Amino acid sequence: MPGKILITGGSGLIGMRLSEMLIDHGYEVAHLSRNPDKVSTYKTFKWDVKEGYIDENAINYADYIVNLAGASVAAEKWTEERKKEILQSRIRSISLLHKALSGAEHHVKGFISASAIGIYGDSGDQLMSEESTYGDDFLAEVCKAWEDAAWQMHSLNLRTVIFRLGIVLSVKGGALPQMAKPVKMMAGAPLGSGKQYMSWVHIDDACRLFIRAIEDARLEGVYNAVAPHPVTNKEFTRELAEVMNKPLVLPKVPAFAINLMMGEMSDVVLASQRVSANKVLQTGFTYEYNYLQDALESFYEEEED
Template identity: 60%
Template structure:
């Protein structure tokens, strides 16, 4: 009997790749979706905004992977957008908690996404899973913290729960990399802000492999940082990307005020410095396919 995995946010950047990898590894996969017909996987309907969910969904699953949340990197952070970023996460997680509390299911594992944004801007200080969340006036930190608190009831039910604090995911399909690569391709690349801020990145395949290992190995419990073991400064990142793309870096640094003008508060994602430790994940025996930045970037842009 193959094990059944229910994924929320299964059409997002990580969910799409993770579903493929789970199928390849012999799992059955179903998605929770607001628009169920649009995928090649079995899907169950839910609507976190209105608090509705197909009762068969949670009963289907041996494992739940909770990735659903409105993207933080698309569109300016208007008040409405910020509300959506927060409620899409809390609403979906709350629905799953409500269903799990009813019992009559066989869910053994609950994996839930969070983000390294929880640490706020920590300059060049190394932060670990033990580091307390940044104050709530930091929007991204507050979102991640609230999201993690929403998962606590699952742990209290005795279900093995793993929270994965995801770093900057590298992929050409979305996330931070395409907008950083675009100006470099056009010979207009530059470091952003001071260039000294740390970026804790992870290759898309590694984050998916990490989720799979957390699913398969019962000793994973609690909070883990999903970041490669070698974070780099924004300046180093930009230089490595230009080198891999065989383009010169011609511009001086893009000043922080310019980024704030274009991106508004969302510039925090790029300007905050986060030097996040991967030690806890490495101690589980997990091996990164891409522990270093340049090979990770070459996997996407090496043939250009």
């Protein structure tokens, strides 16, 4: 029997698609937002993480909470200020929910939170599983703190599921439009050595995983939310150009040029993360998009003139 799902970060890329898919599955959906008066298709409760405020009706409403809140990692350069924002926006939002859930009568059955494969740091071509050692760069630190915060929900007897998301592919935002832009302009090229692994997941598969975590009580703990076949940056760029029917003309974009443009944030595109989907596959979950080509075709086939 579908229930009521409360989503933090609901207006983001994954939040919007997940909301649509939940509605299609017969769920009711509400978002937590700083500005609930903004016109939204969804029921919206007010919260203000910086002020430590949350509408208690939100907690009474929810059967499950999906946590996607957090400042975008790729939206702007990583100044010290921005790095603080990236970290604190994730920790504080979960702490606020934890406090609200600790102090209220509620019927929340589970807490499903995003994390990211950034936790593994730059791990070369080593295949990383959920048990692998963590990296020690900024993003790895953020992901560790994020997961520690989410896991506190477990102590409230809430079934807690944490998804380490790979690069979520969507034409509506995230990395894919950024990578497609130069390819469209016939200026596509691998980044850095091009040998770095990219562990990706189609946005619909990512959302289906969140829905699966709501519906299947056997899911608990940490899972890599990545498709089963990661590719190198060079392969990714080549397949993208192929699907878009564009030539790849440029040699590789050197790492130093990317560092100049992006500063420390270049870690996001230059780090190599080859991440295993085995644990998810063992739950019996089937991906709609196992291979990159299928995923890219789902976005760019319709666009061809």
